[in-house]
Amino acid sequence: MIIALAPMEGLVDDVMREVLTRFGGIDWCVTEFIRVTDTLLPNRFYHRVAPELLAGAQTAAGVPVRLQLLGSDPICLADNAAKAASLGAPVIDLNFGCPAKTVNRHRGGAVLLQEPELLYQIVAEVRKATPAETLVTTKMRLGYADTSLALDCARALDAAGSAQIVVHARTKMDGYKPPAHWHWIARIKEAVKAPVVANGEVWTIADYHACRRESHCDDVMIGRGLVARPDLARQIVAEREGRSDGEVSWHAMLPVLLDFYRQVRASVEPKHAPGRLKQWVGYLRQGFDEADELFRQLRQQTDPDELERFLAYKIEGVSDTSSNHP
Known part of the structure; x- marks a missing residue:
């Protein structure tokens, strides 16, 4: 019963991966996508998106990191996948699910779900170009405008050699609007031999169980739900093991926010750091009532500098940072 952290462009970068995997319960995670067009990218592109490659392709907590590529040129993707593998990526994940208009306009992500034959060519070329021990996996949605090609796309990925297929249970046109159609994942799971991982609209333990039940999948990938509630995977594992120590308090989250902010400050231009913190606290409002006041x-x-001093001040005198601190 795997719980994976989803790749989310502009949100789950290496700093966020390091912080979230520290809470426990996450079995593996995926980088933001590396956009591949018509060139073999230099090493710095890979190390910028996946600095974990320099540390055994895992986060500081020891959670494995998969590297994701996005593009539409089978040969160029294959060349870059081979480069990524040579740099230590143990798994190459191919993005056929991104719904962003800019990405789709340049023939990347979910727009390719209109071309099952091209999906097959991409996966087959990447599989052929990478070492046998390097896994090639894929992520897809239920389709572009509708679900009419969902099974064809999944079968194409499977036939081409995808070792695992993550399915986000919405079409591109659905975006992130609820509900997620988990029952469709069950249909895909029946149509392919590769293991299938269910993804989409898992915010709570109850959602997790409903997703597994309706998708018929043991394994689940969680994105925004883990950003909003970083201890969600930890809670799920604790429940599975009959423990009650999975939940983390808001007071215990405050030092984590300060650490996150300091790491962000060390990795981005100073003017961008406050925005990254506010972005995360905005998500935390969906998981912690107390985050509303902090966001305000x-x-x-x-x-x-003022923002960092403010966070440090908020932490002073906090007593609830003991057993449930990640």
Whole structure:
């Protein structure tokens, strides 16, 4: 029963992966996509998106990291996949699910779900170009405008050699609007031999169980739900093992936010750091009632130094940072 952390462009970068995997319960995660067009990318592109390649392709908590590529040129993707494998990527994941308009306009992501034959060519070329021990996996949605080609796309990925297929249970046109159609994943699971991982709209333990039940999948990938509630995977594992120590308090989250912010400050331009913190606290409002007040307080903060001092001040005197601190 795998729980994976989803790749989310502009949100789950290496700093967020490091922080979220620290909570426990996450079995593996995937990088933001590396866009491949018509060139063999230099090493720095891979190390920028996946600095974990320099540390055994895992986060500081020891959670394996898969590297994701996005593009439409089978040969160029194959060449770059071979390069990524040579740099230590143990798994190459191919993105056929991104719904972003800019990405789709340049023939990347979910738009390719209109061309099952091209999906087959891409996966087959990448599989052929990479070492046998390097897994090639894929992520797809239920389709572009509708689900009419969902089974054809899944079968194409399977036949071409995808070792695992993650299915986000919505079409491109659905975007991220609820509900997620988990029952469709069950249909895909029946149509392919490769293991299938269910993805989409898992925010709570109850959602997790409903997703597994309706998708007929043991394995689940969680994205925004883990960003909003970083201890969600930890809670699921604790429940599975009959323990009650999975939940993390809001007070225990505050030092984590400060650490996250300091790591972000060390990795981006100073002017961008406050926005990254506010972005995360905005998501945390969906998982912690107390995050509303912090979000309101942070909204007007623009000076990076002042914001860090403010967070440190908030932590002073906090007593609930003991057993449930990640």
